[in-house]
Amino acid sequence: MELSRFVTIGQYVPRESPVHRLDPRTKIAAVTSFMVVIFVVRDFVGYGLLTLFLLGMIALARIPLGFVLRGLRPIIFLLLLTVVLNIFFSGIDGGTVVFRLWRLTATREGIVRALFIAYRLILLVGVTSLLTFTTSPVELTDGIERLLRPFRRIGVPAHELAMMMTIALRFIPTLLEETEKIMKAQMARGAVFDRGGALRRARALIPVLVPLFVSAFRRADELALAMEARCYRGGEKRTRMKELRFARRDAAALVLTVVASVIFAIPFTVWQRLAP
Amino acid sequence: MTPFIETEGLSHVYLRGTPMETTAVRDVTLRIQEGEFIALIGPTGSGKSTLVQHFNALLKPTTGRVRVGGRDLSDPKTDLHAIRHEVGLLFQYAEYQLFEETVDRDVAFGPRNMGLPEAEVRDRVRQALEAVGLDPVVFGPRSPFTLSGGEMRRVATAGVLAMTPRVLVLDEPAAGLDPRGRTDILGEIRSLHARGGITVVLITHSMEEAAALAARVVVMDEGRIVMDGPTREIFARADELHAIGLGVPAVTALARDLRDRGIRVRTDVLTFEEARGTIREALGWS
Numbered sequence: 001m002e003l004s005r006f007v008t009i010g011q012y013v014p015r016e017s018p019v020h021r022l023d024p025r026t027k028i029a030a031v032t033s034f035m036v037v038i039f040v041v042r043d044f045v046g047y048g049l050l051t052l053f054l055l056g057m058i059a060l061a062r063i064p065l066g067f068v069l070r071g072l073r074p075i076i077f078l079l080l081l082t083v084v085l086n087i088f089f090s091g092i093d094g095g096t097v098v099f100r101l102w103r104l105t106a107t108r109e110g111i112v113r114a115l116f117i118a119y120r121l122i123l124l125v126g127v128t129s130l131l132t133f134t135t136s137p138v139e140l141t142d143g144i145e146r147l148l149r150p151f152r153r154i155g156v157p158a159h160e161l162a163m164m165m166t167i168a169l170r171f172i173p174t175l176l177e178e179t180e181k182i183m184k185a186q187m188a189r190g191a192v193f194d195r196g197g198a199l200r201r202a203r204a205l206i207p208v209l210v211p212l213f214v215s216a217f218r219r220a221d222e223l224a225l226a227m228e229a230r231c232y233r234g235g236e237k238r239t240r241m242k243e244l245r246f247a248r249r250d251a252a253a254l255v256l257t258v259v260a261s262v263i264f265a266i267p268f269t270v271w272q273r274l275a276p
Numbered sequence: 277m278t279p280f281i282e283t284e285g286l287s288h289v290y291l292r293g294t295p296m297e298t299t300a301v302r303d304v305t306l307r308i309q310e311g312e313f314i315a316l317i318g319p320t321g322s323g324k325s326t327l328v329q330h331f332n333a334l335l336k337p338t339t340g341r342v343r344v345g346g347r348d349l350s351d352p353k354t355d356l357h358a359i360r361h362e363v364g365l366l367f368q369y370a371e372y373q374l375f376e377e378t379v380d381r382d383v384a385f386g387p388r389n390m391g392l393p394e395a396e397v398r399d400r401v402r403q404a405l406e407a408v409g410l411d412p413v414v415f416g417p418r419s420p421f422t423l424s425g426g427e428m429r430r431v432a433t434a435g436v437l438a439m440t441p442r443v444l445v446l447d448e449p450a451a452g453l454d455p456r457g458r459t460d461i462l463g464e465i466r467s468l469h470a471r472g473g474i475t476v477v478l479i480t481h482s483m484e485e486a487a488a489l490a491a492r493v494v495v496m497d498e499g500r501i502v503m504d505g506p507t508r509e510i511f512a513r514a515d516e517l518h519a520i521g522l523g524v525p526a527v528t529a530l531a532r533d534l535r536d537r538g539i540r541v542r543t544d545v546l547t548f549e550e551a552r553g554t555i556r557e558a559l560g561w562s
Contacts, residue, residue, distance in 0.1 A: 013295045067294055184334045185373040188365040189435060190357060190389030207385065210375035214421070 011173075013133045018249070019061035020134045024143030026250040030257040031131045037261045038123050045268040047119060053260055054126050061134045071129045072122060079118050086114030137169035145235075146244055159235025167223070175216060182211050278346065279307035280475060281331050281363070281443060286340035287499075288326050300326040302499040303340070310442070313469050313476045315486035315507070318496035319521040324479045325368065327496070328445045331477070332356075332363040345442075361390055364441030368448045368479075371428035374420040379405070379431050380412075382420055386439040404438035405431075408464055426457035433461065437468070443475040444468070450485065462489065487511060487525040487546040495522070512544050527551040534558075 014020075019027075034050070041047055058068055072079075088104040096108040132140070145162035152158050183193065186207045193204050288301040301323040308314060316324050329335040330342050333349045333356045342349045344359050367373065376382035380401055387397040405412040408430040415423075420431055433449065446465065450458040466489055469476050480486055486493055486507065493510040495503035497520040503510055511517070514524045514532060523529070531543045531551055542554040 015295075064295065070294075181367065182373055184329065185365075185367045185370065186385075187334060188332060188360055188367070189386040189439065190360055191385075192357070192389070207373075207375045211373055215372055 011132065012136045013063055013067070014136070015062045015134075017060060017062045017134070019057060019130075021249070022134075022253055023244055023246055023250045024135050024139040025146055025244065025246070026253050027131055027135055028140075028143050028147060030253065031127055033257050033261045034127050035124060037265050038120055038127070040265045042116075043268050046264050047116075047123070049264050050123060053264070054123065054130070057130055058126075061130065063130070063133050068126060068129060068133070072125055075121065075125060079121060082121065083114045083118050086117055087111050137166060141166040141169070142240075142242075142244060159238070163235075171216075171219070174219070175212070178215055179208065179212055182208050277309060280310040280345055281308040282306070282343040283327075283330065283337075284341045284343075286327070286330060286337045286342060288323075288330070288335060289338045290326075292338065300499055301330075304499075304501055306494065306501060306504070308443075308475065308477065310475055311473050312492060313490050314478065315490035315493045316477055316479045316496065317481070317483070317486055317493060317522060320481075322496040323499040324496055325447055328365065328447065328477060328479065331443070331445055332360045332365050334365070361439055362441055363443045363445060364436040364439055365445045366433055366436045366447060366449055368451060370432035370436075370449075371425055373432055373435075374428060377419060378417050379410075379420050379423075380416040382431060383434045383438050386435055390439060400438045400440065401434075404434035407437055407468060408434045409460055410434065426453050426460075429453065429457070430461065433464075441474070443477065445477045445479075447479045448481065449478070451481070465489070483511070483523050483525045483528075487528070495520075508544050508546060511546060531555075 038050065041050060055065075058065060087106045087110050088101075098106050098108050098111060100106070135143070141162040144165065145158050148156055148158035148161065183191075187193070191204060191207055193201065193208075195201075196204070283304055283306045286301060286304045286306075287299065289297060289299045291297050304323075304327060306327075316328070318324050326335065330337060330349075331344065333342070333354075336350065344363060347354045347359070349356070349359065374382050376385065383401045383404055384397050387400050392400070401416070402412045405415060410427065410430055415427070415431070420428055423431065429449070433446075436444070444465075449465065450461050453461065462485060465476060465478070468474055469489075476489075478485070478490060490507050492505065493503070493507050494501055495510065495517070502520065503513065503516065511524045511528050514528070517523060524532075525546060527545055527548055527550070528543070531541050531545045531554065534541050534555070535543050539555075539558050541558045542550075545551045545554055
């Protein structure tokens with residue numbers, strides 16, 4: 001039993017790679033830009049180019065493709081639901097009927113749109129997991145804090161938000177590990193988690209949840225104490241050990257991103273018209 | 277005599293197929309006879325905890341086999357719940373697994389899961405609490421969360437004992453306890469073994485504990501078993517133990533020091549009494 005096997009979303013994969021070395025702000029900006037492009041693109045050519053670009057980035061970051069695909073596992077159900085709903089309820093009137101099921105009709109246009117939307121979800125997960133795979137939680141929140149700093153004037157507690165995110169991210173693996181350990185300890189005492197109806201399964205979780213909550217509160221308490229012992233008092237006049245530096249490679253990466261985004265976003269038909 | 281627990285070429289790889297893949301146990305072949313008292317020692321991260329979790333099928337081997345009481349644990353027909361009733365496993369820092377409203381009900385969790393009749397459950401809870409030195413009348417109705425750390429550890433130990441396992445696997449049962457707590461809990465384990473003929477596998481970082489309790493010591497390093505033999509023979513190999521970051525009991529080290537300085541004492545001593553005996557003899561006091 002290894003819970004962290006199933007939750008690859010949000011995990012950091014430490015590697016030496018050009019993508020890892022980028023400034024987190026660059027990566028956040030690039031991912032945001034690609035997320036917009038994913039919603040703008042409307043043709044197969046655009047999606048093909050996006051896919052190729054994403055695969056290239058994954059290879060450049062030296063992340064195994066299987067590890068990225070594993071991150072899709074939790075959303076398989078969502079994907080299937082999206083496809084089914086879009087095929088039958090796309091709201092496209094007319095169109096070529098492919099098949100009928102009871103009172104529902106599936107049109108060619110509906111199926112195409114459903115596949116588009118599903119693929120959009122896959123790309124979204126791919127792009128965002130590339131960000132978390134290549135950026136450590138600390139770097140990520142540092143980046144977010146810097147990007148939020150201008151909004152402090154209108155009352156956004158940038159540092160506090162970033163610190164809360166860092167702590168939350170930091171404790172995901174710890175709590176997963178803890179859950180696994182408690183589940184094993186209760187299994188050793190004969191607990192069964194995978195048998196019986198919904199009610200019985202829910203009740204079987206009590207011996208796991210109670211110790212988990214107790215230990216989460218204990219950890220929170222200890223962490224607060226440790227932070228206070230080191231004189232933590234929020235973001236005022238705090239200096240950093242690692243300053244974020246915007247390097248030349250970041251500029252290059254941003255230019256590449258913007259150019260690629262524009263190229264991908266312009267429909268293929270427009271390119272054809274431009275061609276002599 | 278066929279061993280009660282038997283592993284054959286057992287290896288375990290965590291997170292296989294991911295970038296965080298690590299091999300925790302490598303090619304371990306180990307036989308444990310019924311009634312033995314084994315100390316399992318090794319540096320942190322040497323695979324001890326991973327190995328023992330195979331004894332009650334909480335982990336499945338990546339390669340190799342595990343047999344318990346003649347039953348192959350990778351055989352889908354083997355009833356793993358029955359195995360868990362026979363091989364009791366007490367995790368490290370077990371006090372964090374308590375969850376019930378009263379000590380009684382928490383200790384009863386295991387026996388209830390075994391489907392025992394209520395009267396028998398009550399009997400076992402009482403016996404288990406007595407075995408760990410807690411008065412069932414005083415502690416039974418209390419909430420486990422009002423107890424001290426040492427008392428909570430004892431309740432957790434009772435929770436495993438109440439299942440009356442044939443093999444008791446203890447992962448550092450005395451870690452983090454005060455000296456009194458340590459002596460108490462180890463004394464209880466010793467008397468359990470002496471009384472009931474129960475098989476004990478004790479994971480420990482204390483060479484003194486291993487020397488005082490176990491008849492056989494198994495040493496792990498980097499996932500492999502590097503030494504396995506009678507306690508006295510293992511602790512005679514001090515240099516090898518030092519090389520992997522372990523040591524020998526303080527009295528053994530003392531005897532070796534004396535010997536190095538030319539005092540003719542036995543160096544294979546394990547207990548305080550043995551050390552005193554041989555030192556008196558060497559000095560001509562006996």
